[in-house]
Amino acid sequence: MKVIVAESAGFCFGVRRAVERAEGAAAEASTAVCLGPLIHNPQEVERLQELGLRPVEEAEVAAGETVVTRSHGTPADQLARLEARGPVVDTTCPFVKVCQQRAEKMASEGYAVIVVGDPGHPEAESIASFARRGRSAPEDAVRVVTDAEQLELGGKKAAVVAQTTAREENLARVVAACLPRFAEVRAFNTICDATARRQREARELARGADLVIVVGGRRSANTRRLVDICAEVRQTRWIEGAEELSPGWIEGCERVAVTAGASTPDRVLSAVVRRLEVLGGNVQDGE
Amino acid sequence: MKVIVAESAGFCFGVRRAVERAEGAAAEASTAVCLGPLIHNPQEVERLQELGLRPVEEAEVAAGETVVTRSHGTPADQLARLEARGPVVDTTCPFVKVCQQRAEKMASEGYAVIVVGDPGHPEAESIASFARRGRSAPEDAVRVVTDAEQLELGGKKAAVVAQTTAREENLARVVAACLPRFAEVRAFNTICDATARRQREARELARGADLVIVVGGRRSANTRRLVDICAEVRQTRWIEGAEELSPGWIEGCERVAVTAGASTPDRVLSAVVRRLEVLGGNVQDGE
Numbered sequence: 001m002k003v004i005v006a007e008s009a010g011f012c013f014g015v016r017r018a019v020e021r022a023e024g025a026a027a028e029a030s031t032a033v034c035l036g037p038l039i040h041n042p043q044e045v046e047r048l049q050e051l052g053l054r055p056v057e058e059a060e061v062a063a064g065e066t067v068v069t070r071s072h073g074t075p076a077d078q079l080a081r082l083e084a085r086g087p088v089v090d091t092t093c094p095f096v097k098v099c100q101q102r103a104e105k106m107a108s109e110g111y112a113v114i115v116v117g118d119p120g121h122p123e124a125e126s127i128a129s130f131a132r133r134g135r136s137a138p139e140d141a142v143r144v145v146t147d148a149e150q151l152e153l154g155g156k157k158a159a160v161v162a163q164t165t166a167r168e169e170n171l172a173r174v175v176a177a178c179l180p181r182f183a184e185v186r187a188f189n190t191i192c193d194a195t196a197r198r199q200r201e202a203r204e205l206a207r208g209a210d211l212v213i214v215v216g217g218r219r220s221a222n223t224r225r226l227v228d229i230c231a232e233v234r235q236t237r238w239i240e241g242a243e244e245l246s247p248g249w250i251e252g253c254e255r256v257a258v259t260a261g262a263s264t265p266d267r268v269l270s271a272v273v274r275r276l277e278v279l280g281g282n283v284q285d286g287e
Numbered sequence: 288m289k290v291i292v293a294e295s296a297g298f299c300f301g302v303r304r305a306v307e308r309a310e311g312a313a314a315e316a317s318t319a320v321c322l323g324p325l326i327h328n329p330q331e332v333e334r335l336q337e338l339g340l341r342p343v344e345e346a347e348v349a350a351g352e353t354v355v356t357r358s359h360g361t362p363a364d365q366l367a368r369l370e371a372r373g374p375v376v377d378t379t380c381p382f383v384k385v386c387q388q389r390a391e392k393m394a395s396e397g398y399a400v401i402v403v404g405d406p407g408h409p410e411a412e413s414i415a416s417f418a419r420r421g422r423s424a425p426e427d428a429v430r431v432v433t434d435a436e437q438l439e440l441g442g443k444k445a446a447v448v449a450q451t452t453a454r455e456e457n458l459a460r461v462v463a464a465c466l467p468r469f470a471e472v473r474a475f476n477t478i479c480d481a482t483a484r485r486q487r488e489a490r491e492l493a494r495g496a497d498l499v500i501v502v503g504g505r506r507s508a509n510t511r512r513l514v515d516i517c518a519e520v521r522q523t524r525w526i527e528g529a530e531e532l533s534p535g536w537i538e539g540c541e542r543v544a545v546t547a548g549a550s551t552p553d554r555v556l557s558a559v560v561r562r563l564e565v566l567g568g569n570v571q572d573g574e
Contacts, residue, residue: 172466175474176459180483185474189466196467 001250003281005273006205006259008198009215014093014164015039015263018071019048025089026051029066035082036070036122038091039263040220043241047265058082071263073100073126076133095164096123099190100130106159107134111186112141114153114178116171117163119144121221124163146170148177157184164192165222165262167199167229194262195222199229202259206230209257211249214238215272216261223261230259242271247279256281288537290568292560293492293546295485296502301380301451302326302550305358306335312376313338316353322369323357323409325378326550327507330528334552345369358550360387360413363420382451383410386477387417393446394421398473399428401440401465403458404450406431408508411450433457435464444471451479452509452549454486454516481549482509486516489546493517496544498536501525502559503548510548517546529558534566543568 011019018038025032026048033056037045045055053068058078061067066087069079073096082088092100107113113131117124124144131142145151147170158178162171168191178185206212212230216223217240230236234257239245250256256276260269273283298306305325312319313335320343324332332342340355345365348354353374356366360383369375379387394400400418404411411431418429432438434457445465449458455478465472493499499517503510504527517523521544526532537543543563547556560570 168467172463175466175472176463179459179462179474179476180455183476185462185476187462187466187472187474189470189472 001253001281002255003273003276003283004205004209004255004257005269005283006198006201006257008194008201009258009260010262010264010266010269012192012194012262014071014095014192018091018093019044021089021091022048022053022068023051025066025068026053029087031062031064032066032068032089033061034068034070035074037219038068039071040223041217041263041265041268043268044263044265061085070122072096072121072123075126075129076100077129093164095190095192096127099127099161099164099188102188102190103127103131103159103161104134106186107131107142111157111159112153112155112182113143114151114158114160114174115142115144115163116146116160116166116174117144118146118221121163123165123221127161127163145174148173151177151181154181156182157186158182160185160187162188162190163221164190165195165225166191167225168196198222198259198262199225202226203229203233205257205259206234206236209234209255210253212236212257212259213245213272214259214261215269216240216264220261220263223264226259226261239272241268242275245272245275250276250279250281288540288568289542290560290563290570291492291496291542291544292556292570293485293488293544295481295488296545296547297549297551297553297556299479299481299549301358301382301479305378305380306331308376308378309335309340309355310338312353312355313340316374318349318351319353319355319376320348321355321357322361324506325355326358327510328504328550328552328555330555331550331552348372357409359383359408359410362413362416363387364416380451382477382479383414386414386448386451386475389475389477390414390418390446390448391421393473394418394429398444398446399440399442399469400430401438401445401447401461402429402431402450403433403447403453403461404431405433405508408450410452410508414448414450432461435460438464438468441468443469444473445469447472447474449475449477450508451477452482452512453478454512455483485509485546485549486512489513490516490520492544492546493521493523496521496542497540499523499544499546500532500559501546501548502556503527503551507548507550510551513546513548526559528555529562532559532562537563537566537568
């Protein structure tokens with residue numbers, strides 16, 4: 001059985017940067033807390049907690065505590081309150097920040113703002129919150145939609161941005177659906193390159209494999225997307241770590257592909273690969 | 288045999304306005320000439336010629352002559368030369384003018400400009416000429432494309448406009464194809480409402496008919512589009528006038544749908560309908 005590990009699997013630039021900044025804050029500040037999970041990976045959040053970085057809600061932040069914000073972005077009003085209050089280490093991914101600024105600027109110029117992403121996901125909601133801050137009539141012309149059929153706005157001009165981990169197909173479909181509804185549609189492809197590359201590679205690997213194993217947190221949107229993409233072409237299993245891997249899955253498989261979400265630490269991915277080796281796998285280059 | 292005539296068939300606002308202005312120029316000016324065919328309908332161009340409006344090339348314009356420009360738009364540099372030279376009656380459709388201005392503005396702001404339309408068609412080329420005027424490096428980032436596969440540009444930001452008679456599907460496909468190639472894609476749905484409505488109605492009527500007859504000039508892009516749309520769902524015949532209608536076509540037909548391009552005069556459409564009545568047709572409301 002050959003095991004092919006995706007080159008693009010694992011920590012992206014934004015996640016690596018967030019983890020490093022959080023580690024720095026934990027080391028420097030006497031007490032540092034993190035507003036919600038820094039990244040969508042339970043093992044890594046647990047490791048940071050052991051370094052002293054406690055995940056808290058806004059109301060639980062005590063005076064003098066350094067607040068580390070999550071990599072997915074923080075709602076605009078919450079970030080403003082925190083910054084007015086004390087030291088903040090903002091780990092928002094720079095690519096998310098660009099998208100937030102874009103959304104706010106477009107909203108301030110009178111565009112309806114459509115965020116292609118997951119309603120309820122912190123990144124999508126944070127982007128939408130910046131768009132709302134940019135508007136004079138805040139609520140009515142900002143929406144988070146996953147796909148074209150959820151679109152129910154119409155008007156003169158719309159700006160479309162994407163959660164950095166959205167699927168390119170969904171962005172294209174939402175933009176296409178906007179065209180008959182708005183006279184002007186201004187679309188920003190804010191899907192990050194690393195995400196797009198990881199998705200393309202996953203699709204390719206899935207095509208040449210008998211089974212795909214995707215490693216990543218259950219709440220990780222970009223991991224879910226990898227699972228969706230691979231499941232469209234091949235049998236796919238989603239695990240958070242090596243301990244979930246069942247030997248029965250790989251019986252009769254000649255090629256097993258492994259990829260991992262942007263928030264999956266290397267050590268978690270390595271443990272999965274090691275377990276596959278123990279079960280008889282030979283790790284190959286991506287070809 | 289029932290004959291259903293599309294409500295939206297025939298002269299659009301822009302064509303009607305161009306014909307009225309041309310008639311006015313022919314009546315007022317001692318000598319008036321038209322730069323190329325005013326609209327893409329040979330019968331109407333012939334009628335205007337009988338009123339004294341001679342179609343000419345730019346080089347043939349004599350001193351003192353009033354020049355009537357075509358409804359599809361004139362290349363930017365040619366229009367400037369003519370206006371510097373003498374009286375001009377510009378019949379450019381106001382919707383085309385909006386598109387020209389949009390293309391020029393976007394080009395001046397550094398956007399690559401993509402015109403979705405027919406390469407070589409006077410409207411598409413006129414829109415592209417205004418985009419080129421707006422650029423400092425003129426040629427390299429302005430393109431006319433019919434569909435997504437012709438796109439070979441890429442870069443930072445693109446503006447997409449459409450020939451007013453383009454198909455909405457093609458605009459959507461070109462915009463979708465731009466998304467992975469440009470960080471920002473600014474699309475203007477410049478397809479005119481009358482065109483979009485006429486295309487939708489034609490598709491509907493074709494579905495409920497045994498045969499579709501499309502009446503319009505052979506060089507009329509919007510007529511060709513109607514033919515393409517109807518031929519996707521039903522047998523379709525393209526004629527310029529009643530004399531081309533063959534009785535054999537309607538043998539065994541229970542429902543015949545008739546539509547006409549934006550440059551088809553009412554009298555030409557009426558003659559086709561009268562001929563169908565002579566051949567046994569009963570004209571019905573569109574239902």
